[in-house]
Structure formats: C-alpha cells, structure tokens
Amino acid sequence: MTALQERAAPAPPAAEKPLRREWGVANVFSHGFLALWALLTTFPLLWVLISSFKNDTEILSDPWGLPGALRFDNWARAWTEAHIGQYFFNSAVVVTGSLTLTMLFGATAAYVFARYEFRFRQVFYYLFVGGMMFPVFLALVPLFFVVRNAGLLNTWPGLMIVYAGYSLPFTVFFLTAFFRTLPESVAEAALLDGCGHFRLFFRVMLPMARPGLISIGIFNFLSHWNQFILPQVLMQGDESKQVLAQGLATLAVSQGYEGDYSGLFAGLTIAMLPVLAVYILFQRQIQSGLTAGQLK
Amino acid sequence: MRHGKYPLIVAFLVPPLLLYGVFVLSPYVQAFQISTTDWGGYTADANYVGFDNFTRLFRDDYVWNAIQNNAILLAVVPLVTIALGLFFATMLNMGGRGGKAGVTGVRGTAAYRLVYFFPQVLSVVIIAVVWREVYHPNNGLLNGLLKPLGIDGPTWLGDPRYAFWCVLAVMVWSNVGFYVVLFGAAMQAIPRDIYEAVLLDGASRFVTLVRITIPLLWDTVQVAWIYLAIAALDGFILVQLMTDGGPNHSSDVIGLRMYNTAFASDTRFGYASAIGVVMFFLTLSVAVLALRASKRDRIEYS
Numbered sequence: 001m002t003a004l005q006e007r008a009a010p011a012p013p014a015a016e017k018p019l020r021r022e023w024g025v026a027n028v029f030s031h032g033f034l035a036l037w038a039l040l041t042t043f044p045l046l047w048v049l050i051s052s053f054k055n056d057t058e059i060l061s062d063p064w065g066l067p068g069a070l071r072f073d074n075w076a077r078a079w080t081e082a083h084i085g086q087y088f089f090n091s092a093v094v095v096t097g098s099l100t101l102t103m104l105f106g107a108t109a110a111y112v113f114a115r116y117e118f119r120f121r122q123v124f125y126y127l128f129v130g131g132m133m134f135p136v137f138l139a140l141v142p143l144f145f146v147v148r149n150a151g152l153l154n155t156w157p158g159l160m161i162v163y164a165g166y167s168l169p170f171t172v173f174f175l176t177a178f179f180r181t182l183p184e185s186v187a188e189a190a191l192l193d194g195c196g197h198f199r200l201f202f203r204v205m206l207p208m209a210r211p212g213l214i215s216i217g218i219f220n221f222l223s224h225w226n227q228f229i230l231p232q233v234l235m236q237g238d239e240s241k242q243v244l245a246q247g248l249a250t251l252a253v254s255q256g257y258e259g260d261y262s263g264l265f266a267g268l269t270i271a272m273l274p275v276l277a278v279y280i281l282f283q284r285q286i287q288s289g290l291t292a293g294q295l296k
Numbered sequence: 297m298r299h300g301k302y303p304l305i306v307a308f309l310v311p312p313l314l315l316y317g318v319f320v321l322s323p324y325v326q327a328f329q330i331s332t333t334d335w336g337g338y339t340a341d342a343n344y345v346g347f348d349n350f351t352r353l354f355r356d357d358y359v360w361n362a363i364q365n366n367a368i369l370l371a372v373v374p375l376v377t378i379a380l381g382l383f384f385a386t387m388l389n390m391g392g393r394g395g396k397a398g399v400t401g402v403r404g405t406a407a408y409r410l411v412y413f414f415p416q417v418l419s420v421v422i423i424a425v426v427w428r429e430v431y432h433p434n435n436g437l438l439n440g441l442l443k444p445l446g447i448d449g450p451t452w453l454g455d456p457r458y459a460f461w462c463v464l465a466v467m468v469w470s471n472v473g474f475y476v477v478l479f480g481a482a483m484q485a486i487p488r489d490i491y492e493a494v495l496l497d498g499a500s501r502f503v504t505l506v507r508i509t510i511p512l513l514w515d516t517v518q519v520a521w522i523y524l525a526i527a528a529l530d531g532f533i534l535v536q537l538m539t540d541g542g543p544n545h546s547s548d549v550i551g552l553r554m555y556n557t558a559f560a561s562d563t564r565f566g567y568a569s570a571i572g573v574v575m576f577f578l579t580l581s582v583a584v585l586a587l588r589a590s591k592r593d594r595i596e597y598s
C-alpha cells in the first residue's frame with residue numbers, strides 16, 4: 001500500500017498539464033452528452049445508496065422518493081442477518097491467498113521465461129500463454145472433478161489454487177514482457193559481483209519490476225474479488241464459506257421471496273462502497289493497471 | 297558465468313507448471329474427451345459415443361436459440377460500445393477546441409473519466425443485481441420515471457420482447473467507460489501537431505475523428521473489438537442473475553445453456569462439454585476473424 005501511495009502522489013499534475021493550458025471554448029453540445037452519460041453511470045448506483053436508507057414501504061410506494069430517515073439498521077441487518085459481513089471476510093481470505101499465489105508463481109515463471117535460455121523454453125511459454133484463448137466454460141465440468149478428486153471441493157484453498165491457475169496465463173504473458181524491458185547490464189553486474197541467481201531475483205530484479213507487478217496485481221485483485229463463475233461451481237455446498245459475489249446473488253434471489261428490499265439495497269451498498277472508495281483513492285493506478293494489458 | 301542457473305529454473309518453473317497443468321491444462325484437455333461421451337451424472341458410466349453430442353447439438357433448438365442471442369450480442373455490443381467509447385473519448389480529449397493550444401479536453405475531463413470507469417471496478421454480480429432493481433416493474437427506477445409521465449411501463453425483464461435487449465443495454469453500459477479510458481490513453485499518445493495541422497486546413501471535427509483519430513488508433517480499436525467480441529460470446533453472469541435466460545428462453549445465452557446442462561437443471565456432463573467445445577471454437581474463430589477483418593498497416597509516428 002505504501003508503494004501505491006508513493007506512486008500516487010507525483011502522477012496527477014503531469015497528466016493534467018496539457019488540459020490546464022487552455023480550456024478552449026466550452027461546448028454545450030459535447031458537454032450535454034458527456035454529462036448525460038455521467039448521470040447514466042452514477043445515478044443507478046446513487047439510487048441504490050439512497051434506497052438502502054429507506055424502509056420497505058417507502059421503496060414500494062415511491063422509487064424516486066427520499067428516505068424519511070437515515071436507517072442504518074438496514075445496513076446492520078444486511079451485515080449480520082444476510083451474512084454480508086461473513087461473505088466479505090470469506091472473499092478477503094480467498095483473495096489474499098489467491099493473489100499471493102498468483103503473483104509469486106506468475107513472477108517466478110515469467111522471470112525464467114524472460115531472462116534464461118533453456119531447452120523447450122518456447123514450448124513451455126506458449127503452453128502457459130495459450131491458456132488465454134480458452135473460455136473458462138470449456139474447463140468447468142472436468143475442473144469440478146479435478147478439484148473434487150483433490151479433496152479441495154468447497155474449500156478456500158481449492159478456490160485460491162484455481163483462481164491462481166486461471167490467472168497465470170495473462171500474468172505470465174504480461175510480466176514476461178515486463179521483465180524483458182529491464183536492463184540486462186544490472187543483472188550482469190550483480191552476477192559478476194558474485195550475487196547468486198536467487199538473490200539476484202529477489203533483491204534486484206523484483207524491486208525493479210515493481211511498476212509492472214503493481215499493474216498486474218491490481219488487475220488480478222479485481223478479477224479475483226469479482227470472480228463468480230468459479231466459486232459458483234466449486235463452492236456450491238457450504239454456504240458459510242461462500243464469497244461475496246455469491247452471497248449477493250443469493251441475497252438477490254432470497255429477497256424476491258422475503259420481500260426484504262431494504263436489506264438487499266443495503267447489502268449492495270456495503271459491497272459497492274469499499275471498492276469504489278479504493279478506486280477513487282488510487283484511480284490512476286487502477287485505470288492504468290486495468291488498461292495496461294491491452295495497450296501492450 | 298551462468299553455472300548454477302538450473303536450480304533456479306527448476307525451482308521457479310516447476311511449481312507454477314504443476315499447478316497450471318493439473319488445474320487448467322488437464323481440464324481443458326479432458327473437456328474434449330468428455331464431449332465424446334454420454335456421461336450423464338455423478339455415478340453414471342461414461343460411454344464413448346463419438347460425435348453424437350455434436351450432431352444432437354446441431355438439432356437442439358435451445359442451443360440454436362442461445363447461439364442466436366449471442367450472435368446478436370456479437371453484432372451489436374462491440375459496435376455500439378466502441379462507437380460510444382470513441383465519441384466520449386474524443387469529447388474528453390479534444391472536445392474543447394478553439395483555444396490557442398488547438399486541441400484540448402473539455403473542462404472536468406478528470407471527473408468524467410473517474411465516473412465513467414465506475415462500472416469497471418464493480419463486480420458484474422453487483423451490476424446485474426442493481427439493474428434488476430432498476431428494471432423492476434413496480435418499484436424500479438425506470439418505471440418510477442415513466443409513471444409521472446403517465447406511461448404505464450412494461451415489465452422489462454419479465455417481458456420476452458424486451459428482456460434480452462435490457463440485458464444487452466446493461467452490457468454496453470458496463471463496458472463503455474473502460475473503452476473511454478483506453479481510447480483516451482491512446483489519443484494522448486498522438487502528437488498534438490498533427491491536429492494543429494489539420495485544424496489549420498479547416499477540417500471539421502467529424503472529419504478529424506474519422507480521417508485522423510480512428511486510423512491512428514486502429515491498433516487499439518482492433519484490440520477493443522476482439523475483447524468485446526469475446527465478452528459478447530459470454531454474457532453468462534448478467535443473463536443468469538437478471539433473467540436466468542427467461543422469460544421463455546428469450547434471453548438465453550450459450551454459457552448459461554452450458555452451465556444449466558451441467559450444474560443446475562441437469563447433470564449431462566458429456567453434452568455440456570460438447571457445448572463447451574463449441575464455445576471454444578466460436579471464440580477462436582471470432583478472434584481470428586476480428587483480427588483478419590481489421591487488419592491494416594500499422595502507423596508509427598516518430
């Protein structure tokens with residue numbers, strides 16, 4: 001996190017400079033469309049936030065009305081009774097594990113592909129990267145049985161390992177390209193000084209690759225946090241261990257039977273706010289992290 | 297010099313390779329094999345049936361119905377998303393024209409870019425549930441807007457005429473922001489003096505966009521096209537959570553068909569894997585076609 005903050009500070013002024021030079025003539029036409037889309041993007045989310053304070057009568061009678069009071073008990077009910085708190089914790093545990101595994105395995109494999117020459121290197125590389133072309137749906141049925149036979153069905157380690165596996169192709173692809181851009185001379189100097197290969201990686205190369213690691217880390221964090229299809233197949237059995245995305249889907253379905261609309265809106269808000277808050281704080285890193293892979 | 301590199305290569309490559317081989321590669325390979333069996337349940341035997349699943353699949357109206365919906369998504373979503381993305385990115389990065397600098401963004405560009413990207417960081421599950429409530433026939437945002445205008449709004453997701461298009465709209469909604477940022481970043485890399493020259497020649501904004509910006513952004517547009525095409529062949533989460541393929545299969549997609557065949561209403565693993573194989577070849581051919589169709593000479597500015 002400190003790494004992110006350090007990088008966050010100097011970025012904005014540089015990027016905004018060309019815009020600050022001249023505003024030009026404000027154009028009503030273009031502003032109209034831009035504002036309309038901004039409204040279209042934010043309003044549904046804002047509506048969910050406002051509705052999370054309403055009681056069920058207010059929600060049912062007037063969808064555009066304002067809440068009579070700030071009813072945080074909706075939030076409390078969603079947090080405890082709808083188990084949003086529990087699901088939050090579960091997601092945090094799973095993503096911590098899966099992200100660590102992805103970054104460790106992705107960085108080590110990519111480093112070897114980028115910096116070392118050995119037999120079948122190309123074969124192994126394309127084996128990894130080729131995984132990007134396959135839709136995850138193709139793997140679902142056999143994957144279910146592979147995970148079950150490994151005794152990992154309905155377990156967190158099972159999810160962590162599987163998330164990591166399906167993130168490796170893109171992570172390896174991205175980081176291999178990144179490690180290749182690092183200067184060769186530094187590594188050679190370190191080796192000449194008697195630095196071992198392992199030390200070279202952890203002490204020299206990994207710190208130099210930090211910008212790339214942060215970009216792909218953000219990308220993987222969001223895709224793991226938002227993962228739905230994999231847990232839906234591999235974590236069907238034990239409801240107490242399900243992740244947040246599943247919990248919200250369950251809440252959305254059960255809300256239809258129980259008519260607890262305020263609980264649903266509160267649950268959605270609780271799930272949305274932290275992600276949006278983190279995004280607003282680190283918007284530049286997150287935007288470039290998510291788009292970097294496509295610009296390569 | 298390089299002695300002692302093999303311990304590192306082995307230690308760094310073998311664990312990821314094992315994990316990847318067991319949990320990713322082997323399922324993909326097995327899927328092709330399972331698709332040629334009649335495996336129909338957790339305990340049932342799997343018999344080799346050759347291409348029976350595939351011939352059945354070609355006569356399966358539900359599958360064709362789903363594929364047809366994916367085809368509509370494929371035709372509409374990339375086109376509309378890229379058009380809107382280019383439009384907004386142009387406005388943001390060179391909308392405010394007329395100053396001495398020639399080409400600048402409009403006021404508040406940073407704020408717009410911040411807001412447009414919101415759907416990208418939210419999980420598709422949240423987006424699906426939010427929009428399900430927006431479309432809700434009685435207490436939804438949309439019909440709540442129409443009511444005071446004296447319009448009795450339709451049931452949206454409950455109406456087979458509209459359900460699919462409602463999901464399609466959400467798919468566009470959730471993607472546009474990402475491409476505004478992506479195209480915007482690419483536009484920033486275009487040298488400003490190109491625009492200043494065009495401006496001096498008196499070109500209109502539309503001509504500038506079509507003749508200058510889009511050709512210079514072509515690589516990025518091509519990537520966008522491929523990603524959106526692949527996304528259009530999916531659509532599983534939005535459809536499952538918003539309509540579950542209904543009403544009356546009107547909004548079904550191929551991914552949902554596959555999921556339901558294997559894990560929900562049925563456990564026909566052989567048949568589901570065959571659908572998965574078809575999805576793979578569809579994805580592959582769409583990616584290759586998109587690459588081919590959009591192939592142009594690369595423009596490099598130095």
